[in-house]
Amino acid sequence: MLRVGYPANIEAALLSVMPSGIELVPLTDGLDHDVNVDVWIPDPFSSRAQRVWAHLRGVRLVLALLAGTEWIPGVVGPHVTICNARGAHNISTAEWTISAILTSLKYFPLYLDIQASGDWRRRSEAAAQYERIHGGAARFYPPALLEELTGKKVLMVGYGSIGKEIERMLAPFHVQMRRVTRTARTEPPVHPVAELDNLLPEAEIVILILPLTAESRGLIGTRQFSLMQQGALLVNAARGPVVDTDALVAALQAGKIRAALDVTDPEPLPREHPLWHCPNLLITPHIGGSSPQFTPRALKIAAEELQRYRNGEPLQNVVQAAAI
Amino acid sequence: MLRVGYPANIEAALLSVMPSGIELVPLTDGLDHDVNVDVWIPDPFSSRAQRVWAHLRGVRLVLALLAGTEWIPGVVGPHVTICNARGAHNISTAEWTISAILTSLKYFPLYLDIQASGDWRRRSEAAAQYERIHGGAARFYPPALLEELTGKKVLMVGYGSIGKEIERMLAPFHVQMRRVTRTARTEPPVHPVAELDNLLPEAEIVILILPLTAESRGLIGTRQFSLMQQGALLVNAARGPVVDTDALVAALQAGKIRAALDVTDPEPLPREHPLWHCPNLLITPHIGGSSPQFTPRALKIAAEELQRYRNGEPLQNVVQAAAI
Numbered sequence A, B: 001m002l003r004v005g006y007p008a009n010i011e012a013a014l015l016s017v018m019p020s021g022i023e024l025v026p027l028t029d030g031l032d033h034d035v036n037v038d039v040w041i042p043d044p045f046s047s048r049a050q051r052v053w054a055h056l057r058g059v060r061l062v063l064a065l066l067a068g069t070e071w072i073p074g075v076v077g078p079h080v081t082i083c084n085a086r087g088a089h090n091i092s093t094a095e096w097t098i099s100a101i102l103t104s105l106k107y108f109p110l111y112l113d114i115q116a117s118g119d120w121r122r123r124s125e126a127a128a129q130y131e132r133i134h135g136g137a138a139r140f141y142p143p144a145l146l147e148e149l150t151g152k153k154v155l156m157v158g159y160g161s162i163g164k165e166i167e168r169m170l171a172p173f174h175v176q177m178r179r180v181t182r183t184a185r186t187e188p189p190v191h192p193v194a195e196l197d198n199l200l201p202e203a204e205i206v207i208l209i210l211p212l213t214a215e216s217r218g219l220i221g222t223r224q225f226s227l228m229q230q231g232a233l234l235v236n237a238a239r240g241p242v243v244d245t246d247a248l249v250a251a252l253q254a255g256k257i258r259a260a261l262d263v264t265d266p267e268p269l270p271r272e273h274p275l276w277h278c279p280n281l282l283i284t285p286h287i288g289g290s291s292p293q294f295t296p297r298a299l300k301i302a303a304e305e306l307q308r309y310r311n312g313e314p315l316q317n318v319v320q321a322a323a324i
Helices: A012-017 A046-053 A072-076 A090-105 A108-117 A120-133 A161-173 A193-202 A222-227 A245-253 A294-310 B012-017 B046-053 B072-076 B090-105 B108-117 B120-133 B161-173 B193-202 B222-227 B245-253 B294-310
Strands: A002-007 A022-027 A061-063 A081-083 A153-157 A176-181 A205-208 A232-236 A257-261 A281-283 A318-320 B002-007 B022-027 B061-063 B081-083 B153-157 B176-181 B205-208 B232-236 B257-261 B281-283 B318-320
Touching: A002 A046, A002 A294, A012 A294, A046 A072, A061 A294, A072 A081, A090 A108, A090 A161, A090 A205, A090 A232, A090 A257, A090 A281, A090 B090, A108 A120, A108 B108, A108 B281, A153 A161, A153 A193, A161 A176, A161 B161, A176 A193, A193 A222, A222 A245, A245 A257, A281 B108, B002 B046, B002 B294, B012 B294, B046 B072, B061 B294, B072 B081, B090 B108, B090 B161, B090 B205, B090 B232, B090 B257, B090 B281, B108 B120, B153 B161, B153 B193, B161 B176, B176 B193, B193 B222, B222 B245, B245 B257
Parallel strands: A002 A022, A061 A081, A153 A176, A153 A205, A205 A232, A232 A257, A257 A281, B002 B022, B061 B081, B153 B176, B153 B205, B205 B232, B232 B257, B257 B281
Antiparallel strands: A081 A318, B081 B318
């Protein structure tokens, strides 16, 4: 019978999704003797997982509960197959993206500041903020005290499973969507990244949801910020190094763009970093993928992979195939 | 030819939606002589509008650019027909509602506080906030640093045109929706308000988007808060007096519920009011209906009404028919 080790602090009821005909072996953080398991579900916290790994014997398959598995190959070596929990973060990350856009467009950071001051009359500051962000022109009457998402021109850079979730959640707002990936596609139309510079000037909102690769590192830099509209909103739900941090700080401090970031470069962002205090900026500390629904979702993905493994079927989410 | 007076500070280009065969008469705030107009589009700011009104002669029809026209009958008297701009605030108010829900569920007020402190490690406070809001139980591992909207149980109190917009924008999140209005309806099912107390215990999010009437005043009070779930989110996009403010302050201070309010009672909320500093609360100063798209939308509604008036067709948005 397949022996499957899992973090003991996962609630037992959640394991009911696991296939039958396996033996579940709870692994505590303080494990102090060697344990034989065929399959290992590591603790999502890598430091805990690595302490447990030191006592595991016989592991042939690692089923990670996270999409990001960067630390695992270096620890378990090349002779173990590693699968990730692709898709477990899709909904939470897409929800973060919609939330970050709306919070920025509704000027909620300003309104929270007004709330803290207890001064209702400060609402007029919102009209001044609108004019400042959009380059001084009061373009309508009465003045706007926030902005709308409905009808906005959105450029999505990256169009994987999370990007598609974001697009699905944006649908009721009838945004005008443009998509960019490494290579052009159709249905829906997706532009190649070579056209990025042509597409940036149109966009009111730029969403980054692409993987970090050698090509995407520093994709958004000084030149790209200069091409963006006055007051455009950059949303980074991808990885910090996709954006050149110095150029971002400069563009924010100049009042050229606004941003909402769940990721930064470096990360964690050090206490004295100038990015923390740039204007027109929301930073959350890489929490967009977090969710109370995360563990059940990730376990379901792991359970399906385990079932395929037990049945000798091809695995779906392999990030490293075991070297022979 | 019909003479139509309008606020001179509305951008001329926006008036292109007006029907042909009318004469547009710009009315400045400093108007110092009498002017004859058949139709009056008042300035959205009632104090400015009233100064202009003192100089108007011959008005038979008022086309308000706002949904709220409470001040107009008392000023123009009973012998003038008044139409409002029903629907002009629908999208902006619905967007505010979705934004307020997401900002609350994602703990963005806490994350903005963390951002201001420049201390990335404070993200662990979010897990403690989750446990505090939901009554102490850490129900999963790893701990959640925010909440999801997807799948939440939502109770919508009021189901007019804005309520339907809110429902449309909630659709991608697959919420479990219950609806309450004055009288029961079907397709979709709507419960009568008499069932409110039975529905409140189920709801994770309660959205108020009903008109203020003698019956709805104080609809949500001590008894209703006691029926709500620990940590439920109350969203008021309706009118302040629908909620009993003292009971709301008590429920918030006790940590029983959370709230997001665009309206309060009293309004403006005085500086020393305890509501400003209650925990788990977002207050915006009645800005949810504001929008850069407001004037074009409201003018389009007024233009359509004007066309009907000119053609002798029945008006659609009459809030006061002229007394004969």
